[in-house]
Amino acid sequence: MSRRNDSSQMRESIQHDHNEDRKEDRKVEHKEDRKVEHKEDRKEDRKVDRKEDRNEDRKVEHREEHGREREPNDINGSKPNICSSCSERISCSSGPLISYDTGPSSSSRHSDTGPSSSSRHSDTGASSSSRHSDTGASSSSRHSDTGPSSSSRHSDTGASSSGLSDSGHSSSGPDHSNRSSSSSRPSDIGPPFSGPDNSTQSSSSSRTFSPGPSSSRPSDTEERQDEGSSSSCCSLEDLKRLPQCQSKPGPLTPSRTHTILIDVNFLNLEGSLMAKEGRDVWQSDFVKMPCSDSSVVKAGAYFKGPEVRWNGISKQLKGLADKREVNVDHVQAAILKYNPSYKDKWSFDALATFVRRVPKAENYFSTLFPKIAKLALELPKNLKKAIPMLKNGRPASITLSQEQIACLLANAFFCTFPHRNATHPNAEYCNYPSINFNSLFENWSDRKKEKLRAIMHYFKVMTDEKKRPRGLVTFERRLLSGHDVPDWRRCKDKMQKLHVTSGGTIETEGTGMLQVDFACKMIGGGVLNTGLVQEEILFLMNPELILSRLFTEKLEDNECLIVTGSQQFSRYSGYGDTFEWAGPHEDDLPRDEWRRLQRQILAIDAQHYKHRREQYDMSKVQRELNKAYCGFRGHGPNIPDIATGKWGCGAFNGDPQLKAVIQLMAAAKAERGLAFFTFKDEELKEDLQKLHHLLVMEGTTVGKLFELLENFCGAQHGSGSSYSGGLFDFIKRKLRPKRSLL
Known part of the structure; x- marks a missing residue:
């Protein structure tokens, strides 16, 4: 019995030892497992930390290198911070976080703000303190894979509250980015914009848009991200416009270079307009007026002896003004009475056919002709001071009232201006555009x-005492002198803001900006003949611009004309042969302190190339750069941005890509943003957006672009075949030779 018990006890002891050994083994195994797990956790933590450190280093480097430059995304001129190495905007301690062109999401990839500030890469909503919680419920987890995140850096929802949806409208979701809201609205035209913020930004004295040069080239991954991003372009609403950004012009005062044809003292005291007293000057530096006593006609078939020409003109016009109705034959007979040498040269068939074909319900012209004649007769009363010519090489300006302009144009309608009909090369005014309307009246x-139809509507308004506007208009000739010409090769300025759209027009969507007139050297082009492209249409919608032809000499390569305060009287549709007058336009723009409508039109003439290849010459490129800069260059700190488009293309045979780059460079030097209208050219719109994005991301300077233009022009005229990929592609390949962005 005792042996059996001993044996049993021995077995139990052995079993107990075995169990203890198994427990100890499990403990060891568990400890080893935990060691492995902790080792893996530490490795993963180190990876995350290194990634965070790199992000922090990039932000620090960006602040140190670029002084926390901010882009003026609103009228007040504030700027975002842009990480030059990863193409994203970053948050700096000096101001709020703003979104950039990273897609539909408005949350910045480098944001350290937002509701979940403890999470750097959270894709989750709810937060706990564990880094690697196994429960999946940790929303402060750095790499949690659950829950919808409102502050995620890499949100995949595309429903950001401060961005724009694909339709171009702001999404209705709440803002989760801890940013104050602004009144920025999406553009009414063009592509949806996924960039500019709705935040209130701090202002900056600098207007440079570029993030500056990158300390290192982007990685392949970052280049692929750039390829997928939409653009660095801004919303149309982010560009500066009148009247919000206008500096006060100061008191209206005449000077040696500024002629004012109304009595300023009377305007200030009485609040009404009256002609400035002065004297007639009959010489080449001034307009030779129809009512001048020095305008004398010799004896001939229509005059008994030497006679002051205005006597014959006023007699004929008074005969028309006294009639209730006047037909085209009466108008023709009156004009030829005081222009007898053109009796067999001028035709009035276009005017006659026009009056005959317009439906009776719209045909008010027989009663309008007498009113235009009456308006023309008021010339001696309305203009008493000599009008200087805006001659080349002399920067100067002229300010006059809208009533004075109408009176002068009424005289142009009746072809009363002396010495302005001859067109031969040695004529007295061969260097000026025509002003008398005889060419408009011929060749139906x-x-x-x-x-x-547009011209008659203008006179209908201006002959109505109740509707006639009583404001002022300024015509200013500007000159880019030698010491003001930039050294383009050494220019360090970077790209400004850009909005590109294939829809809309300069004069409508560009309201309040400096609107570019794609002008001819002879201002107005073919407005009084058959021309009907951008400049002519602009002059027909704003007929007061036609008066510039009276006193503006042919523009030289370093000159431009700026007209402030002209009124738009009509609407239109079409272009060229499809152009149609579309009815009256009610111009409700506010007026400045000088009673001028807050509209600025810039006339700059591009070169006309017989052969397209001619323009790929650096002397011609510099001419266009200087011409654009002459017009774009501002005077004062708070000026509107520029509305432009395919300047010098079309009939002038310019390369749209080259002209776009030239205007980007001139605007960068002038520190003004651009609204670029491609006029339904979708391909140019998309390519220009991508090019601008590349230039911004690379921190490309104007000087660098000038160097690339030199290389491109050299390639066009090299010994081998010319580069056929286009300028945009050439620039892209030079800036990022590894891959294509366009």
């Missing part, structure tokens, strides 16, 4: 019909 065409 559908184009002439639509032009006359």
